[in-house]
Amino acid sequence: MNPESGASPRERAARWRDQLIALGWLVLVWSLLWGKFSWGNLVGGVLVAGAVLLFFPLPPVTFGGRLRPGPLLVFLVRFVGELVSASLHVARIAVQPGYRPRGAIIAVRLRVRTDLNLALTAEAVSLVPGTLIVEVDRDAGVLYVHVLDVHGPQDLTDSRERILAVERRIVRAVGSTAELRQVATDPVERGSGP
Secondary structure, three states: OOOOOOOOHHHHHHHHHHHHHHHHHHHHHHHHHHOOOOHHHHHHHHHHHHHHHHHOOOOOOOOOOOOOHHHHHHHHHHHHHHHHHHHHHHHHHHHOOOOOOOOEEEEEEOOOOOHHHHHHHHHHHHHOOOEEEEEEEOOOOEEEEEEOOOOOHHHHHHHHHHHHHHHHHHHHHHOOHHHHHHHHHOOOOOOOOO
């Protein structure tokens, strides 16, 4: 059965647009991998990209939000700050003689469970030194994160709150109005506990 048979014409058009964008990106990557742009590489890229999209279809990732430049700038500035701070912390651990940091794996349930939010939050968390995504439970919206240099339960709580703050900043930057309400009304955000 065709999953698009019950879709509205607007949804089908959006799906085709997304497929064409994916095709374009795959053709561009193909051409860059060959190192030169030629008609042969272009045709070959279209054929390979078409086969990839046909035989390995990706689930549709819908973007129901909108890009907000102000919150996006806040996210980027905070991300760079966390990146520098965490890099210095990990560097200090690496050169400290005889120190053996303890790590832990924590489960963090995200408030917005869309595929896009899961992917963006997981990527942002993984890029910061000292944190690594071990597993993602897509159905439950849970990230399992390894954190470095844990001294006690408060460090685990702080790490969980940092990850939820990253999610909040991402949703503020690119989320829909409903998603913004979700992160704004969550009791964890107001400090009532994990």
